[in-house]
Amino acid sequence: MRDNQEHDIRYFRETKKGDSDMCKSVTRRFLLVLAISLMVCAITALPACTGAAPAPATPSTPAAPKFKGEITLPVVLDMTGPNSPNVVPLLPSFKDLAAYWNDELGGIGGYHVNVKYYDDKYDQAVVLSLYKEIVAGGAQFATFVASTPATTLKSAVNRDKVVVLAWANTDGAYLGAGETNNYGFLACPPYADIFATYVDFVASGLWPKTGKSGKPIIGGFNMDNSAGRQADKGVKLQCDARGLTYVPTFFKPGSAEHTSQILALKQAGVDYVTGIQLGSDTLVFFKDCARLDYKPVVGFHAAHDTVLMKAGYATGTWNYYVSGGADSKGYTIMKKYHDMHDPGQPMSAMYQAGFIYNVPMHVGLDRAIKRVGLDKLTGTAIKEDLEKIRMEDLTDGLCYKYNYTTTDHRSPFGVKWAKMLDAQGTLEWGNWVAFPERTGEQITTEFWKK
Amino acid sequence: MRLPCGTYNESYAQDTAIVRTRVQWALTIGALLVAVSFPLWLSNYGMHLVNMIAIYILSAIGLNILVGYAGQISLAHAAFMAVGAYTSGILNAKLGVPFIFSVFCGGLMAGGLGVVFGFPALRIKGFYLILSTMAAHFIIMYVIQHWTSLTGGVHGQSLPPTTIGPLQLTSEQAFYPVLLLFLLAGMLFALNLTRSRTGRALIAIRDNDLAAEVMGISMSRYKLIAFFIGCFYAGIAGALLGHWSGSLIPDLFNLMSGMWFLAYILIGGMGSNLGPFLGVPLMVLVAQWLRRLVTDLAMIYPALINVIMPAHDLIYGVLIVIFLIWEPRGLAHRWHIFKVSYRLWPFSY
Numbered sequence: 001m002r003d004n005q006e007h008d009i010r011y012f013r014e015t016k017k018g019d020s021d022m023c024k025s026v027t028r029r030f031l032l033v034l035a036i037s038l039m040v041c042a043i044t045a046l047p048a049c050t051g052a053a054p055a056p057a058t059p060s061t062p063a064a065p066k067f068k069g070e071i072t073l074p075v076v077l078d079m080t081g082p083n084s085p086n087v088v089p090l091l092p093s094f095k096d097l098a099a100y101w102n103d104e105l106g107g108i109g110g111y112h113v114n115v116k117y118y119d120d121k122y123d124q125a126v127v128l129s130l131y132k133e134i135v136a137g138g139a140q141f142a143t144f145v146a147s148t149p150a151t152t153l154k155s156a157v158n159r160d161k162v163v164v165l166a167w168a169n170t171d172g173a174y175l176g177a178g179e180t181n182n183y184g185f186l187a188c189p190p191y192a193d194i195f196a197t198y199v200d201f202v203a204s205g206l207w208p209k210t211g212k213s214g215k216p217i218i219g220g221f222n223m224d225n226s227a228g229r230q231a232d233k234g235v236k237l238q239c240d241a242r243g244l245t246y247v248p249t250f251f252k253p254g255s256a257e258h259t260s261q262i263l264a265l266k267q268a269g270v271d272y273v274t275g276i277q278l279g280s281d282t283l284v285f286f287k288d289c290a291r292l293d294y295k296p297v298v299g300f301h302a303a304h305d306t307v308l309m310k311a312g313y314a315t316g317t318w319n320y321y322v323s324g325g326a327d328s329k330g331y332t333i334m335k336k337y338h339d340m341h342d343p344g345q346p347m348s349a350m351y352q353a354g355f356i357y358n359v360p361m362h363v364g365l366d367r368a369i370k371r372v373g374l375d376k377l378t379g380t381a382i383k384e385d386l387e388k389i390r391m392e393d394l395t396d397g398l399c400y401k402y403n404y405t406t407t408d409h410r411s412p413f414g415v416k417w418a419k420m421l422d423a424q425g426t427l428e429w430g431n432w433v434a435f436p437e438r439t440g441e442q443i444t445t446e447f448w449k450k
Numbered sequence: 451m452r453l454p455c456g457t458y459n460e461s462y463a464q465d466t467a468i469v470r471t472r473v474q475w476a477l478t479i480g481a482l483l484v485a486v487s488f489p490l491w492l493s494n495y496g497m498h499l500v501n502m503i504a505i506y507i508l509s510a511i512g513l514n515i516l517v518g519y520a521g522q523i524s525l526a527h528a529a530f531m532a533v534g535a536y537t538s539g540i541l542n543a544k545l546g547v548p549f550i551f552s553v554f555c556g557g558l559m560a561g562g563l564g565v566v567f568g569f570p571a572l573r574i575k576g577f578y579l580i581l582s583t584m585a586a587h588f589i590i591m592y593v594i595q596h597w598t599s600l601t602g603g604v605h606g607q608s609l610p611p612t613t614i615g616p617l618q619l620t621s622e623q624a625f626y627p628v629l630l631l632f633l634l635a636g637m638l639f640a641l642n643l644t645r646s647r648t649g650r651a652l653i654a655i656r657d658n659d660l661a662a663e664v665m666g667i668s669m670s671r672y673k674l675i676a677f678f679i680g681c682f683y684a685g686i687a688g689a690l691l692g693h694w695s696g697s698l699i700p701d702l703f704n705l706m707s708g709m710w711f712l713a714y715i716l717i718g719g720m721g722s723n724l725g726p727f728l729g730v731p732l733m734v735l736v737a738q739w740l741r742r743l744v745t746d747l748a749m750i751y752p753a754l755i756n757v758i759m760p761a762h763d764l765i766y767g768v769l770i771v772i773f774l775i776w777e778p779r780g781l782a783h784r785w786h787i788f789k790v791s792y793r794l795w796p797f798s799y
Contacts, residue, residue, distance in 0.1 A: 159620060
């Protein structure tokens with residue numbers, strides 16, 4: 001007799017004395033499974049019971065009399081995971097932008113806008129899965145707020161002809177070898193260009209004010225991933241163009257210390273450090289700089305995070321702002337919608353970035369729907385309308401102008417650098433700094449992947 | 451194999467048959483028909499899930515052989531999938547090697563590397579082996595991320611559309627038959643392996659390696675065989691994953707992915723060929739369902755979005771813990787109890 005046969009007989013004999021059959025133990029387990037199933041069904045049915053089903057991606061009955069119907073914008077972002085502290089502040093801003101379009105612009109093409117979030121957990125496999133889920137639902141457009149969706153999704157979106165707005169990944173903005181179309185559009189400036197503007201900002205603005213002779217030495221402090229490598233490349237190109245010395249360093253996101261990188265920068269005499277990091281890495285950097293008595297002038301991606309601001313580390317640092325038009329009509333609109341839910345609170349850099357992030361999607365959809373109608377809306381139609389945008393102000397001065405061509409999908413085309421003056425968030429603003437001009441090999445995907 | 455009452459094996463062929471009785475044949479043919487019919491009635495998204503599950507099951511079968519049958523715990527499974535994916539992708543995209551051949555080359559490369567990293571397993575086990583395989587994962591991924599000229603580095607690379615002769619596999623439905631064939635072949639091989647002399651040797655090593663060695667089983671030989679086979683499966687699955695997704699990115703093969711494969715076979719039932727077929731679909735579908743649920747709830751209660759969305763991981767973890775408390779031997783054991791009770795019902799023994 002095999003071992004498991006004996007086990008089974010013992011198993012069934014160990015039912016309580018008096019049990020005439022083993023059905024009682026089976027019944028108990030059956031009831032347990034049934035109870036769990038009913039609980040699961042109840043939780044699943046909860047949305048239906050509350051009478052508020054999620055909005056479909058195709059038009060249905062109008063949400064309000066002035067709208068022709070409803071349109072859902074899928075937004076995929078890192079609501080959990082290591083990048084979530086940077087992304088969670090974006091959540092209300094996407095909804096605020098949609099509310100602005102609904103309240104004051106008549107919706108998108110006359111349709112009420114509804115934003116639907118998907119959590120990709122900072123996992124590329126989940127990004128792919130969510131993309132396929134969204135496309136399978138019939139959507140011809142989606143917004144992705146993750147650092148590498150352009151690379152992950154480019155072949156898929158070009159094959160499926162689905163327009164995606166993506167975070168700032170340089171190689172996704174251009175055509176690759178053999179490509180004639182690119183359905184991915186950048187919603188924010190690519191990191192390579194953002195940090196290249198810091199070089200211009202330092203060389204033309206900050207360094208001359210110091211009164212020192214010679215040239216500034218620029219240092220890079222970047223994550224060792226595609227975003228960081230591209231930022232590094234953009235800075236190096238600009239330093240080479242200006243004849244400046246550049247000292248690059250890289251680190252693994254989530255590292256507990258950055259001693260070796262800081263010592264390398266310090267020993268090279270770096271005056272100005274720039275690069276892309278998560279907020280947690282920036283905090284570690286500042287702590288290690290304090291410990292090693294190194295005080296460079298930093299121009300970072302997340303230097304003005306709320307945590308850093310309150311801890312005092314953000315004071316004296318520069319951070320780029322895509323939405324730098326603090327005195328514009330667009331800023332007033334953004335503040336109005338922000339104050340509806342957080343009155344009196346400062347608008348974080350990420351909230352401001354989120355408010356302008358989805359603008360191209362709103363504009364492209366609006367123009368395409370007005371041109372071809374919602375029933376004939378395709379990704380190609382949206383792409384065609386977006387590629388007609390030439391140095392156009394889409395945000396009432398809140399951010400720099402947008403410019404999408406068939407070969408270059410970067411936008412907005414400039415940023416502002418601002419310095420935090422105190423822990424309360426008072427900023428000293430610089431002027432708009434436009435991107436460096438890129439031609440030839442520099443507007444190909446392969447160049448930025450090397 | 452346990453036979454129904456009154457059914458006996460009267461020949462060697464009957465004794466070694468995988469499908470023995472008429473009921474089993476009927477169920478097998480029925481299952482195959484259902485599997486083959488998926489593209490006819492499932493949506494694009496449904497086919498996407500089926501394809502993903504098929505690839506993950508193939509990988510989990512390999513890990514089950516390594517961990518469940520040979521007892522060699524490996525955290526480097528995702529890295530070996532990456533080896534297979536990059537090998538196959540580079541051979542196919544840059545050298546024009548035909549798709550099927552490149553997939554097998556990916557498996558062989560992963561298997562070979564598995565043998566290399568399996569050498570430490572000859573002298574260590576348990577916790578030390580876990581650390582050793584974790585180190586293997588970091589080494590492999592470091593090489594992939596920094597050999598930029600070959601792999602594209604951290605940026606990864608896109609792959610051209612997969613072709614088999616004149617056929618282009620650009621849709622989920624088109625890819626499915628290829629994945630199904632690979633899965634069936636892998637499943638058959640694993641079934642026969644575990645019933646063979648090699649399989650029994652692996653089980654003996656898992657149960658008591660010293661006793662196995664005393665009985666004359668060469669530990670070094672069979673451990674390396676286990677690593678080769680397990681990593682071969684990972685390489686094949688990784689190659690299929692790369693071609694199916696159309697891009698090779700290091701982030702697709704992170705350490706957590708390797709840990710999830712361990713969870714799949716743990717939930718499904720370690721040391722059981724049925725385990726991957728139960729654990730992978732359950733875990734993947736539960737994850738998808740939970741994600742949809744929290745997204746829908748977040749739409750209805752937007753003020754609680756910061757609480758609801760992260761709850762996905764919490765609920766998923768709690769479900770896994772509850773399941774393991776209820777059935778630590780996995781779903782395969784629960785299925786086994788059900789089969790036995792069905793055969794005996796209404797009798798208790």
